[in-house]
Amino acid sequence: MNYELFQLINRWAEHYALLDRIMIFIADNAQLIFAVILVLMWFSSKQHDLRERNQRTALYAAICSLLALSCNLVINNVYWHPRPFVDHTVHQLIPHSASESSFASDHAILAFSIAIVMAMQNHKWKYIVLGFAILTAVSRVFVGVHYPADVAGGAILALLTSLLVMKSKNILEPIIQLVFRLYAKIASCLPFFQQYTVYRYDQKKNV
Structure with a gap:
């Protein structure tokens, strides 16, 4: 099932040059774009109450991202799964090390950590950022470096850590x-x- 879903997305690669360029750009630069989103959130308002809310959201999102990525390091050390291009002939549009575990996707973890926290905080950009998080996940499959289960696993890990972080606001307040x-x-x-x-x-x- 995982490979079949992978094929449904990856088979569109190398058919339309513009689509390839868009997906390559997102797959390569999503982490930088989401970092920029955090910075923009920090500087998005001069009104005190809204500014504090936005900055708290940015900090919660950053904490969630760090926690989820740290959990993924542990997962990678106890469970290794090959990349799609290792076991199959795929449309691989970007270079990637074959020695790194495919599960779970760091890009998906970062994208969904920020998007989910923004949704939980009811930030005005939540739908746009969530849409871009989904597009980021799709792009990693499209370019041939992740399976759908990898990005879905990243999204689930981001959700779990987001719930933990948002439930721990009182504990995190000194930070x-x-x-x-x-x-x-x-x-x-x-x-x-x-x-x-x-x-x-x-x-x-x-x-």
């Missing part, structure tokens, strides 16, 4: 506050960044 304070300290020397702080560094009661 969130520390990041806010460190950022405020740095921003106190950089005028542009001061307008995006939750705390003012010069207010001792908040430091």
Whole structure:
């Protein structure tokens, strides 16, 4: 079933040049794009309440991503699965090491960790980011470096860690506050960044 689903997606590769270029770009650059999304979230509002909510969402998403990727490292050490191009003749559009386990997809983990947390926080970009997360997962199969089960596994792992992170807000609050304070300290020397702080560094009661 997994290979059959893989074929349904991968068979479209190398038929339409524009589609190939789009999928290659997404498959290669999705991690950078999602990192940019986190940065944009941090700097997306000058209104204090909305700014704090957006920055919290960005931090929760970053924590979830790190936790899920760390869990995947453990999975890779105890379970190894070959890439599609190792066992089959596929349309492989990007180079990739055959020695790295196919399950689960780091790209899918990162994409869905951020998208799911944004959905849980009801962020206004949630549908766009979730759609791009799905497109990222499809692109990794399209270019021939992952099976559908790899990206589905990444999405499930992202969901589980997202639920854990969002249920642990009280435990994570000291970390969130520390990041806010460190950022405020740095921003106190950089005028542009001061307008995006939750705390003012010069207010001792908040430091």
